Amino acid sequence: SAKYFHSRPSNAGNGYDAANSGGTNLAPTNQKLIDRVQADAKSLHEENPAQPIPVDLITTSASGLDPEISPAAAEFQLPRIARERGIPESTVRDLVQKHTQQRDLGLLGEPRVNVLELNLDLDVVSKR
Numbered sequence: 001s002a003k004y005f006h007s008r009p010s011n012a013g014n015g016y017d018a019a020n021s022g023g024t025n026l027a028p029t030n031q032k033l034i035d036r037v038q039a040d041a042k043s044l045h046e047e048n049p050a051q052p053i054p055v056d057l058i059t060t061s062a063s064g065l066d067p068e069i070s071p072a073a074a075e076f077q078l079p080r081i082a083r084e085r086g087i088p089e090s091t092v093r094d095l096v097q098k099h100t101q102q103r104d105l106g107l108l109g110e111p112r113v114n115v116l117e118l119n120l121d122l123d124v125v126s127k128r
Contacts, residue, residue: 003084004122005077007069007115009040009060047080068112071100085126095121 026033040058054072074096082089099118103109 001084002080003126004119005069005074005081005113005115006057008056008066008073009036009058010066044076048076051076067116068101068114071096071111071113074100074113074118081122085122087126091125092122095125 037058041053044053044057054070054076056070057073057076075093078089078092078096082092085092095118096113099121100111100113102111
């Protein structure tokens, strides 16, 4: 729902069915892929028109089951979450920072936010 952080788009269906995991292997010129990305971008621009869309909010992961988003993707969604839950943006921002993991060993991978853990913590904070 709109009161939760959204993860990356998935080809694994609405239930994140692992049997459907995997990339689409659609070429960048494939009209089906272009249409999906354009529809997602339009929806995201309506949500937050003043901000550029982080790439991980419109691209799928290789498995389609990626539980994490970039800190930029979390920041993009932050105003919607605060508005929908009626809590200050600063409270939501603090939760994002709390759930942001840095590079492994200081150099492997990228900073990331686990969407499930963040949403669970958001429910706890919102009930106070």
